[in-house]
Amino acid sequence: MSSTPYAKEALPRGTGAAAVAMAVRRAAPAAAVFLALCLVPVAAHLLGQPFWLGLVARIMILGLAAVGLNLVLGYGGMVSLGHAMYLGVGAYSVGILSAHGVDSGLVHMSVALAVGAAVALVVGLICLKTSGMAFIMITLAFAQMFYFLAISLKQYGGDDGLTIAQHSRVPGLSLGDPYQFYLLVLALLAAVCFLCHRLVGSRFGMALRGSRQNPRRMQALGFPILRYRLAAYVLSAMIVVVAGVLLANLARFASPSYMSWTLSGDLVLMCVLGGMATLLGPIVGAAAFVLLEEFLSSMPLELPPVLADLVRTHWLGFFGVFVVGVVLFARRGLYGAVATGGDADD
Amino acid sequence: MNAQLIATQVLNGLQLGILLFLMSAGLTLVFGIMNFVNLAHGSLYMMGAYLAAAMLGAFDSFLLALLLAVPATILIGLAVDRLVLAGLYSRDHLDQVLATFGLILVFNEIVRFAWGPAPVYINVPQVLSGTVDLFGFPYPAYRFAIIAVGLAAGLALYALINRTRVGMLIRAGAADAEMVGAMGVNIRLLNALIFGLGAGLAGLAGVMAGPILSVQPGMGEPVLVLTLVVIVTGGIGSIRGAFYGALLVGLIDTLGRAFLPAVFDALASKAFAQAAGPAVASMLIYLLMALVLAMRPHGLFPVRHA
Numbered sequence: 001m002s003s004t005p006y007a008k009e010a011l012p013r014g015t016g017a018a019a020v021a022m023a024v025r026r027a028a029p030a031a032a033v034f035l036a037l038c039l040v041p042v043a044a045h046l047l048g049q050p051f052w053l054g055l056v057a058r059i060m061i062l063g064l065a066a067v068g069l070n071l072v073l074g075y076g077g078m079v080s081l082g083h084a085m086y087l088g089v090g091a092y093s094v095g096i097l098s099a100h101g102v103d104s105g106l107v108h109m110s111v112a113l114a115v116g117a118a119v120a121l122v123v124g125l126i127c128l129k130t131s132g133m134a135f136i137m138i139t140l141a142f143a144q145m146f147y148f149l150a151i152s153l154k155q156y157g158g159d160d161g162l163t164i165a166q167h168s169r170v171p172g173l174s175l176g177d178p179y180q181f182y183l184l185v186l187a188l189l190a191a192v193c194f195l196c197h198r199l200v201g202s203r204f205g206m207a208l209r210g211s212r213q214n215p216r217r218m219q220a221l222g223f224p225i226l227r228y229r230l231a232a233y234v235l236s237a238m239i240v241v242v243a244g245v246l247l248a249n250l251a252r253f254a255s256p257s258y259m260s261w262t263l264s265g266d267l268v269l270m271c272v273l274g275g276m277a278t279l280l281g282p283i284v285g286a287a288a289f290v291l292l293e294e295f296l297s298s299m300p301l302e303l304p305p306v307l308a309d310l311v312r313t314h315w316l317g318f319f320g321v322f323v324v325g326v327v328l329f330a331r332r333g334l335y336g337a338v339a340t341g342g343d344a345d346d
Numbered sequence: 347m348n349a350q351l352i353a354t355q356v357l358n359g360l361q362l363g364i365l366l367f368l369m370s371a372g373l374t375l376v377f378g379i380m381n382f383v384n385l386a387h388g389s390l391y392m393m394g395a396y397l398a399a400a401m402l403g404a405f406d407s408f409l410l411a412l413l414l415a416v417p418a419t420i421l422i423g424l425a426v427d428r429l430v431l432a433g434l435y436s437r438d439h440l441d442q443v444l445a446t447f448g449l450i451l452v453f454n455e456i457v458r459f460a461w462g463p464a465p466v467y468i469n470v471p472q473v474l475s476g477t478v479d480l481f482g483f484p485y486p487a488y489r490f491a492i493i494a495v496g497l498a499a500g501l502a503l504y505a506l507i508n509r510t511r512v513g514m515l516i517r518a519g520a521a522d523a524e525m526v527g528a529m530g531v532n533i534r535l536l537n538a539l540i541f542g543l544g545a546g547l548a549g550l551a552g553v554m555a556g557p558i559l560s561v562q563p564g565m566g567e568p569v570l571v572l573t574l575v576v577i578v579t580g581g582i583g584s585i586r587g588a589f590y591g592a593l594l595v596g597l598i599d600t601l602g603r604a605f606l607p608a609v610f611d612a613l614a615s616k617a618f619a620q621a622a623g624p625a626v627a628s629m630l631i632y633l634l635m636a637l638v639l640a641m642r643p644h645g646l647f648p649v650r651h652a
Contacts, residue, residue: 073440079439079440079443081443126636126639126640129639129640129643130578130639130643130644132439133377133381133383133439133582134578134582134639134643134644134645136383136439136443137574137575137577137578138578138635138636138639140571140574141571141574141575141578141632141635141636142632142636144571144632145629145632145633148625148628148629148632149625149628149629151628152624152625152627152628153621153625154620154621154624155621261567261571262567265443265444265447268440268443268444268447269444269447272440272444310459314455314458314459316451316454316455317451317452317454317455317456317458317459318455319448319451320448320449320450320451320452320453320455321448321452322448323444323445323447323448323451324430324445324448324449324452326444327434327441327444327445327448328430328433328434328445
C-alpha cells in the first residue's frame with residue numbers, strides 16, 4: 001500500500017499534472033464527506049426537516065468518538081473495549097459543573113480534557129502493561145469501574161442520569177440553536193480529522209503504525225513503543241472526551257449509559273464497519289450505525305404488519321445478526337472498500 | 347456487626363465466588379486453549395437459566411430441570427460454535443469480540459421474544475427452601491447447595507483435567523495446539539469438547555443462579571464482566587487461577603458491599619460515607635484487578651508455556 005513507511009519515500013515525487021491529479025484523488029473522499037456534511041443544514045432548512053440536524057449531529061459526535069478510538073484501534077492495533085468511559089468523563093464534566101452553576105463552555109471543555117487526560121494516563125499505563133486478550137478485558141473492566149462510579153453518585157442522579165439545565169455557554173455562539181450547534185460539531189470534527197491526518201503521517205504516526213505491524217522489530221530499532229502507545233492512548237481518550245462534552249450538550253443529559261460497555265462495543269463496531277485505520281472510515285461507520293438503528297427501530301418499509309412489528313420490537317436482534325454478518329463477510333469495512341488508495345493502511 | 351453477620355456475608359461471598367468459578371472455568375479454557383474471545387459466554391448462562399425456568403414449568407421438578415437444561419445449553423453452545431464461531435478461530439481478537447458482541451444482542455432478543463421482557467422467577471426447590479445449621483447459625487439451604495454443587499463441579503473438572511486422557515490432551519492443547527494436531531489428535535473434536543464443557547458449566551451456573559436472581563434478558567452481561575475480571579486476575583487459561591480469582595472476586599465484592607459503608611461511616615463523616623461507601627464498594631474488584639495487573643501483568647497464576 002502506498003502509505004507504508006518506506007513506500008512513501010520510494011515513490012517518485014511526481015511534478016506537474018500527475019502530482020496534482022494524485023493529490024486531488026487522495027483528498028476527494030474527505031472533501032466529498034465534509035461537503036455533504038456542510039450541505040445537511042441547507043437541505044434540512046429548505047426541505048423543512050429540522051430533525052435531520054439532530055440526527056446528523058449525533059452521527060458526527062459518535063463519529064468523532066470513533067475517530068478518536070480509531071487512533072488506538074486502527075493505527076495502534078490496541079483493541080480497547082472501554083473507550084465509552086471517556087464519553088462519560090466528558091458528559092459528566094459538563095453535567096457536574098453545570099449542577100454547581102458553572103456554565104462556561106470553555107471551563108467545561110478544559111476541565112473535561114484535563115480530567116480525561118489524567119485518567120487516560122493512569123488507566124493507559126496500567127492497561128498497556130498487558131496486551132492481546134488481557135488488554136481487551138482490562139479496558140472493559142476500567143470502563144465498568146467508571147460506569148458503577150457514575151451509578152453510585154446519587155447526588156448527581158445515580159442510575160437515572162443527570163439533566164443539564166442549559167447548554168454550555170460559548171462566547172459568540174448559542175448552542176441552543178440547532179444550526180449553530182451543528183456547525184460547531186462539524187468544525188470540531190473537521191479540526192480533529194485534520195489533526196489525525198497530520199498525526200498519522202508524521203514520524204509519531206509511523207512509529208505507532210510500525211508498532212502495530214511488528215512491535216518486536218520496532219523495539220529492536222530502538223523505539224520506546226510503550227511511550228508511543230501511551231501517547232496515542234491519551235490523545236485518543238481526549239478526542240473521545242471532546243465528543244462526550246458535545247454529546248452532553250446535544251442531549252442536555254449525562255447518563256451512566258454513555259459509559260456502558262455496549263456503547264464501547266458500538267464504537268469499536270463503527271470503526272470496523274467503516275474501515276479501520278482509515279481517516280474517515282469511523283465517520284462513515286458511525287453514519288451507517290446510526291442510520292441502521294433508526295431504520296430498524298422505525299421500520300418504514302412496507303412489510304407484512306407482523307414482520308414489521310417484529311423488526312421494530314426486536315430490532316436489536318436483527319442488528320446483532322447484521323453485526324455478525326459484517327464480521328464474517330465484510331472484512332475491510334464500507335469506507336475501507338471504497339478508499340483503495342488514499343489513507344487505508346494495511 | 348456480629349459474628350453471625352460476618353459469617354453469613356463470607357458464605358455469600360463464597361457462593362458468588364463459586365458461581366463465578368463455574369463461569370470462568372469454561373471461559374478460561376476457551377481463551378487459553380483455543381485463543382478465542384467469547385463474549386457470548388454470558389448468553390449461555392442466561393440460556394441455562396431460561397431453559398431451567400421453562401423445564402420447571404413443564405415438569406415441576408428442579409432436579410429434572412437442572413438435568414435437562416444443562417445438556418440443552420451444551421447443545422446450543424455447540425450449535426453456535428459450529429455455525430458462527432468456527433469461522434472465527436483463525437481471525438484476530440477484534441473480529442471475535444465483535445461477532446460475539448453481535449451474538450449477545452441476538453440472544454437477548456431471542457429470549458425477549460420467547461419469554462417477554464419481564465423477569466421470570468424460579469422458585470427455590472421445596473427440599474432446599476429452609477436453612478441449614480452451620481456451627482450454630484442458620485444459612486439458607488439453597489445457597490449452601492450452590493456452594494456444594496459448585497465445589498463438586500470444580501473437583502470433577504480437576505479430576506477430568508488432571509487424571510484422564512482427555513484432560514491430558516486438553517493440557518497438551520493449551521501448551522501447543524498445533525503440535526497436538528500434528529500428533530494425530532482430532533483437534534477440532536477436542537475444541538468442540540472444550541467449548542461444550544464451557545457451555546455446560548455456564549449453563550449449570552445459570553440454572554443454579556436462577557432461583558436467587560431474577561431471570562431476565564441481559565442477565566448474562568454483568569456476570570460476563572465479573573467473569574472477565576476473574577479470568578484476567580487469575581491468569582488467562584489457568585483453571586487454578588480461575589478458582590482462586592473467582593473466590594477472591596466473590597468475597598471482596600460481597601464483603602465490600604456489605605461492610606465498606608459501615609467502615610467509612612466509622613472513619614469519616616456521615617455524608618461522605620453515604621456518598622463514597624457504595625461508590626468505592628462497587629469499584630473494589632476493578633481496583634483489585636488493576637492492582638494485580640500493575641504488579642503481575644499475566645495474572646496471579648500465569649500459565650507457563652514451554
